Amino acid sequence: MTASLRAENVSASPALEVEATHEATVSEQHNLDASILVVDDRKLQRTLISAYLRKAGYTCVEEAADGNEALEKTRQIKPDLILLDIVMPDMDGYEVCRKIRSDPFLRDTPVLFQSGINSEEERSKAFDVGATDLVTKPIYAPELIARVKIHLENRFLIRELSIYQERLRYELDMAHGMQRALMPSQDVIDKLSARHNLGIAAHYEACQELGGDFWGLRSITENRLGFVSADFSGHGVTAALNTFRLHTLLDWMASESIVDAGNYLGMVNTFFTRVLPTGQFATMIIGVLDLENDRLTYSSAAHPPPILANDRSGDVRYLESAGLPVGFRKENEYTVHSTPFGEGDVLFFYSDALVETPTPADPVFTQDDLLRLAGESVGHANVKDMMESLLNRFFVRAPGPLPDDLSVLCFHRY
């Protein structure tokens, strides 16, 4: 085979006339720097194909004379494209291609088979073992160059896309971490729990994208603890950026002003009505647990209704939470609600994902389910177990990724 240099397999060198007829663009120049491995057991064929490629402007052209050398050079130089002969002694092109496709570091390399075999069976075998494309002999240079060019373009496009996706995934992970850091850590929760002699548990789970949930705590005095729970409409970067805005705004507002929950929520609303475009808004609940006078005081802007249960009497009920969402109308006045919050009381705040997963029309937890299960959960010894028992039952019914952020905040008077 090596000695039979069949002239009919080589066209009358039109490709040697292939000239760079136009100025190479930046991306074309990038492609011309690509490394190409030409594999053929016949020297004349290798030399000719390499000459075609060099004439077309490709400068990094390597050659291999058999299957073993092809694999060795592929592993060594990691070419951007391989032109592979099928019929070779020892190891044929099919086997070389199979080995390349089974190597995780090389499997994406475009492999163009070049062969004089024209039977349909052989052609389909080439694709079965993983050929990217076929160039039939006799090699027609303009066709060869056109195919090489398009497969290199695809190769670089896919590589750029992969790099972009990788970067996006990294940035999204970073953003998730930054968003989680806006909310109190377990260490802070434990300290506040000890300071106020109050069981506190929280769960925050971002959806795959970034989300718009936020919650926070403000220790005003030993006997008064402020809280905020919010959910910005939609999800993604916009909703997430709004949680950063809220965090900054709350940091800037005096902690003790939360005692006047209606006015505090009104100020937050005024700010967001100014900065949010129509259609964007937040549901929010802001309030204070007064542990000296055993009272909960709060104002709500359309946040899902909180649940108040008692671990001794077994009573469980929803609290009123209707109110214009934050961002709908400036200078809105919010109603202040006040209710007893004494020994054995357990309070649940949550975002709408708990009652709108997978869809608002057909949720796994209806409001009735939620009330019943919250009532059952308060039989557990501590607040963490109460919240976990509720969430476990939710996740059993709603496995898989969440469509929206889920946050739950739970307080328990011992």
Next chain:
Amino acid sequence: MKHEVNVADNEVVVRLSEALTFSDHGEFRDVLKNVISNGGKKCVFELSQLASVDSAGLGMFMIANEELQKNSWDFALRSPRGQVKQLLDLAKIGDVVVVEM
């Protein structure tokens, strides 16, 4: 979301059905644009067949309210039921938009 538009006595009635969610944003905007470009005095979103709405859908009602008011239209939401009514009540939407029961 599915929709059907009927015009009678200068009132354009957009009957929404199924669910109004984030993914309907583009179609909702197109419906709104068509309503405004065809002219009239009052636009009603009829919701009796709308099974559910999410927070993005609520935002779309606010966009419709603003766009129609800007073009000197009257705007109303009519006959919300079930989850849609619950959400509109929770958001006290009646404080900023006319809701006809």
